[in-house]
Every structure is written in structure tokens, then in C-alpha cells.
Amino acid sequence: MSQRIKIKALLESEQTDIEVTVKGWVRTFRNNQFIALNDGSTNSNIQVVVDFENTDQALLKRITTGAAISVSGILVASLGKGQKVEVKAKEIEVLGDSDPEKYPLQPKKHSLEFLREIAHLRFRTSTFGAIFRVRNSLAFAIHQFFQERGFIYLHTPIITASDAEGAGETFHVTNFDLANPPKTESGEIDFSQDFFAKATNLTVSGQLEGELGAMALSDIYTFGPTFRAENSNTTRHLAEFWMIEPEMAFYDLNDNMDLAEALLKYVIKYALDKNAEDIEFLTQRLQEEEKQKPQNERSEMSLLEKLQFCLDNDFERLTYTEAIEILRESTPNKKKKFQYPVEGWGTDLQSEHERYLVEKHFKKPVILTDYPKQIKAFYMRQNEPDGSGRETVRAMDILFPGIGEIVGGSQREERLEKLEQRMDEMGIPKDELWWYLDTRRFGACPHAGFGLGFERLVLFVTGMGNIRDVIPFPRFPKNAEF
RNA sequence: UCCUGAGUAGCUCAGCUGGUUAGAGCAUCUGACUGUUAAUCAGAGGGUCCCUGGUUCGAGUCCAGGCUCAGGAGCCA
Numbered sequence: 392m393s394q395r396i397k398i399k400a401l402l403e404s405e406q407t408d409i410e411v412t413v414k415g416w417v418r419t420f421r422n423n424q425f426i427a428l429n430d431g432s433t434n435s436n437i438q439v440v441v442d443f444e445n446t447d448q449a450l451l452k453r454i455t456t457g458a459a460i461s462v463s464g465i466l467v468a469s470l471g472k473g474q475k476v477e478v479k480a481k482e483i484e485v486l487g488d489s490d491p492e493k494y495p496l497q498p499k500k501h502s503l504e505f506l507r508e509i510a511h512l513r514f515r516t517s518t519f520g521a522i523f524r525v526r527n528s529l530a531f532a533i534h535q536f537f538q539e540r541g542f543i544y545l546h547t548p549i550i551t552a553s554d555a556e557g558a559g560e561t562f563h564v565t566n567f568d569l570a571n572p573p574k575t576e577s578g579e580i581d582f583s584q585d586f587f588a589k590a591t592n593l594t595v596s597g598q599l600e601g602e603l604g605a606m607a608l609s610d611i612y613t614f615g616p617t618f619r620a621e622n623s624n625t626t627r628h629l630a631e632f633w634m635i636e637p638e639m640a641f642y643d644l645n646d647n648m649d650l651a652e653a654l655l656k657y658v659i660k661y662a663l664d665k666n667a668e669d670i671e672f673l674t675q676r677l678q679e680e681e682k683q684k685p686q687n688e689r690s691e692m693s694l695l696e697k698l699q700f701c702l703d704n705d706f707e708r709l710t711y712t713e714a715i716e717i718l719r720e721s722t723p724n725k726k727k728k729f730q731y732p733v734e735g736w737g738t739d740l741q742s743e744h745e746r747y748l749v750e751k752h753f754k755k756p757v758i759l760t761d762y763p764k765q766i767k768a769f770y771m772r773q774n775e776p777d778g779s780g781r782e783t784v785r786a787m788d789i790l791f792p793g794i795g796e797i798v799g800g801s802q803r804e805e806r807l808e809k810l811e812q813r814m815d816e817m818g819i820p821k822d823e824l825w826w827y828l829d830t831r832r833f834g835a836c837p838h839a840g841f842g843l844g845f846e847r848l849v850l851f852v853t854g855m856g857n858i859r860d861v862i863p864f865p866r867f868p869k870n871a872e873f
Numbered sequence: 874u875c876c877u878g879a880g881u882a883g884c885u886c887a888g889c890u891g892g893u894u895a896g897a898g899c900a901u902c903u904g905a906c907u908g909u910u911a912a913u914c915a916g917a918g919g920g921u922c923c924c925u926g927g928u929u930c931g932a933g934u935c936c937a938g939g940c941u942c943a944g945g946a947g948c949c950a
Contacts, residue, residue, distance in 0.1 A: 422909045473910045497900045621948055622874055844950030
């Protein structure tokens with residue numbers, strides 16, 4: 392018997408009339424004769440043709456949707472129209488039965504909501520097969536991009552004692568018996584008796600630790616899980632998500648933006664090359680989905696076109712102040728179509744404003760820089776106040792159509808006095824972050840970095856609408872199934 | 874967390890101003906057919922109408938509370 396060959400390789404095979412063995416899961420079994428077999432190596436199925444007149448009835452009954460089978464036979468040019476080649480089966484073995492009365496995946500369309508409830512089986516659908524192959528490629532491409540540029544992959548801690556950054560609510564990590572934690576004399580929980588002898592939590596960002604690495608290794612990046620205990624119920628937020636956080640010594644904000652834009656283009660290009668078939672399938676899927684929508688809500692470009700457009704055009708770069716001017720003069724603002732009218736300078740942009748800039752005004756990815764100081768984090772480098780006394784920081788957010796903020800970054804404040812002054816203003820405890828401040832005491836230098844939300848990237852590249860569909864097992868409020 | 878909408882067969886849904894035996898398509902099963910591609914044709918089985926309480930002679934339908942899901946907002950990546 393020949394060795395198992397994956398379906399992807401089989402379909403790419405130049406030879407026919409050769410003996411092959413394929414193994415996979417039955418998608419459909421039509422006409423007692425044609426098995427559509429998939430093994431996850433590619434979006435396409437291989438058609439297995441069964442000589443049903445000379446095959447045991449009992450065996451035929453066991454070839455059901457979802458069953459795992461092994462097929463040995465001859466790869467031949469297909470007699471049918473839907474495929475180039477097919478396998479004429481000589482021998483079929485059912486490796487794992489699948490009771491069709493109980494198997495939840497039927498040979499029909501299923502809603503994404505239903506598939507979310509059976510996330511352990513949704514990998515077996517064409518859509519999720521495509522999504523997770525693309526996700527894999529994007530992850531690999533990210534490492535390749537940084538490795539090619541001499542960045543060091545730095546593993547920052549998952550458990551940390553610093554919740555001072557203010558990036559969001561944290562999940563507590565403790566070894567205490569929650570029904571009966573040790574208390575201090577004043578009745579508070581006594582963390583000095585806990586595993587780490589202090590209160591700890593799951594990381595909300597590896598940035599601060601990343602900066603420590605960059606201050607010796609020059610260019611580092613992290614790529615790991617991140618946790619936020621925010622009660623966020625949206626299509627763009629997860630309680631557990633993966634984040635890429637590069638941090639570069641001797642970079643200013645422009646270098647930072649150049650790197651982020653190059654990274655995004657590189658990984659999108661990689662996925663387009665590597666997963667052409669999957670992206671083609673996802674493009675079709677999105678097109679079908681958009682047919683359900685009214686004409687004016689459909690997007691002008693297909694998924695494939697959007698991705699290509701992203702590669703072919705420079706991202707639009709402008710300052711927060713310039714963006715406010717555009718929004719103030721915009722038609723929806725003048726016609727009072729915005730739910731939140733654009734008036735003063737200094738407040739954060741609402742989703743509808745970002746959407747307008749990206750999807751209506753520029754119609755391409757946008758990088759906003761130099762946000763007001765009071766709406767941004769303490770570690771961002773402070774600009775000199777402008778003529779009218781407006782105080783800004785060297786921040787940059789990259790906004791993508793349909794996604795919103797995909798990257799958030801900044802040049803970091805490397806001047807100790809400025810940093811300490813800002814921490815005092817914002818009530819950030821300097822003593823807890825003594826190690827962070829040490830980098831500003833010893834060999835401080837200009838540096839910058841950003842955070843890229845991996846799932847948001849996957850959302851964009853796959854054209855999916857809900858972030859819970861681009862991570863294998865999503866974690867969100869009231870759900871930690873699987 | 875807030876706003877809006879939804880929860881009826883395995884899935885997607887219909888079910889009128891409350892009324893007696895709750896329907897359809899797909900899926901499944903049985904049979905026929907046998908080069909199919911969402912196969913086709915004939916037949917069959919399949920229901921905690923989300924939960925709790927209330928109104929009523931009578932509730933899938935009305936009311937209250939709760940749970941869950943979806944979309945939008947906020948928080949952000």
C-alpha cells in the first residue's frame with residue numbers, strides 16, 4: 392500500500408494513473424458513489440469514486456458525513472466536470488464512524504452563530520478551514536518579517552504584578568482559596584501570603600517589558616496572548632487575544648509608522664500568495680453574505696480587491712488636529728448626521744468619526760498621529776505645545792476599513808523628568824514601576840513601538856465580521872467553553 | 874455596562890386581533906435511480922414553542938422578572 396498523500400499535494404500532482412492513499416473526513420457522499428473528502432490541507436475536496444455495485448452494503452452505510460476514512464485507489468483524470476482529478480477507490484476503510492443522526496454538521500449551510508456553539512467541530516467547515524489556514528500564514532509571516540530584519544523575539548511574562556499601565560481591567564491570578572483568603576488585621580485580603588507574595592494578574596500588554604529588551608537588544612518583538620477583563624460585547628473585542636508588540640531603540644514616530652505599514656503590507660502579501668485559494672473562497676463567501684444586505688450597505692470592493700488595494704496604496708498619514716478639521720468640515724457633521732457632533736479639540740474620536748475618515752473620506756487605511764496628551768497613555772512622548780498651547784503626544788493609531796483601530800503605538804517618552812511628571816499627573820505609582828524608570832536613568836535613548844491586534848488583522852484579511860470567528864476558541868464575557 | 878432586536882423540529886425560519894391536531898424548506902431515515910457536484914423522485918420519523926411566575930375558561934401568542942444570542946455604542950488591540 393502506498394503512503395498517505397495529503398489532498399493539497401494530490402490536487403497539485405502532475406501525474407495521473409498512479410496508486411495513492413488518502414485519508415480524511417467525509418464532507419458529502421452523493422449518489423452512493425461520490426465521496427467529497429477533505430483533510431484540511433486545502434480548501435478543496437478530492438472526489439473519491441466508489442464502485443458501489445462491488446462494495447459491501449454495510450461499508451457503504453458507514454460512509455457518512457463526518458466519518459474519517461482511508462482510501463486507496465488510482466488517481467485518474469475525472470470523468471465529471473467539477474474537478475480535474477479524482478480517486479477511483481480500490482479499498483476503503485472507515486477509521487472513525489460518524490452517526491449522521493447525531494453529527495451536528497449537516498451537508499448544508501450553517502449560520503456562523505450556530506457554528507460558534509460547536510467551535511470544536513467548526514474547523515471541519517470550508518469557511519473555518521480557510522480562516523485558520525490564513526491565520527496560520529499570517530502568524531508565520533509576522534515572525535518572518537521581523538526575523539528578516541534582525542528583530543529578537545522576546546517572551547514577556549503572562550503573569551505580571553504591574554496593573555499600573557491602565558490598558559484595561561485585569562484578570563487576577565491567585566492561589567488563594569477564594570472562599571477563605573487570608574486577611575490582614577484591617578480586613579483586606581493579604582496578598583503577602585499569596586503565591587507571588589503580591590497581587591498579580593494576567594498581562595494586558597508586554598510593552599513595558601518589551602521596552603526593557605529594546606534598551607539592550609535594539610529591536611525586539613513580542614507575539615503572545617493578552618488578557619483584558621473588560622465587559623466588552625462587540626465584534627472587535629476578546630477577553631483573550633494575541634498581540635504583536637515590536638519595540639525599537641533609536642526609532643522615532645516616523646520610523647515607527649514606516650515599520651508598521653511595511654509589516655501590514657508584508658503579511659497581507661504573504662497570505663495572498665500563500666493562501667490564494669482560501670482567500671478566493673472567503674471572497675466568494677463575503678460576496679454571498681453581502682447579497683443579503685441592501686445595495687447601499689454593500690462594499691464597493693471585493694475582499695480580494697480590498698487586500699490588493701491595501702498593498703498598492705500608501706496609508707494616509709495625518710495628525711489628530713488635521714483630522715478634526717476634516718471632520719468639522721465634513722458633510723455629515725454639517726448636516727448633523729453624526730450621533731456625536733465634532734466640536735472641540737481634545738476629545739477622542741468616536742467610531743463613527745474614524746469610520747468616516749477611513750471609509751468615506753480617504754477610502755484607505757489611515758494613520759492618525761499626535762493625539763491630545765490628555766487622552767493618551769503616560770509613556771507617550773510629549774510634543775512641544777503648539778502656538779495655541781495645545782499639548783499633544785507622539786502617538787499613532789492605524790485605522791482600517793471595517794475594523795477600526797488595528798495598531799496603536801507611539802514614540803516613547805525617554806526623558807525621565809517629563810515621564811515622572813506625567814506619571815504624577817496621572818496617578819501612576821512610580822515606585823511600582825521602578826524598573827521601567829531605570830531605563831530612563833541608565834542609557835536612555837529615543838525609541839518607539841506599537842501593538843498590533845492579531846485577531847483584528849485576521850478579521851481584515853479573511854473578511855469576517857466577528858472577531859469570535861477568527862480565533863479557534865474565543866474567550867468573551869460569559870463564555871469559556873472548550 | 875447601555876440601546877435595539879431575537880429565542881418555535883438537528884439547522885434556517887413562518888405561525889394574524891389569544892382558540893381546540895404547531896407548519897415549511899433543508900438535514901436525517903427508508904425505498905427507487907446510478908457520473909453526481911446544493912443530485913433527483915417517492916415516503917417516513919422528528920417539538921421542554923428559552924426559563925420562572927402571572928392574567929385568562931383557554932397562552933407559542935398578552936404581562937413581569939430572569940437567562941442566552943445577535944447587531945450597534947462605550948472601553949480598546
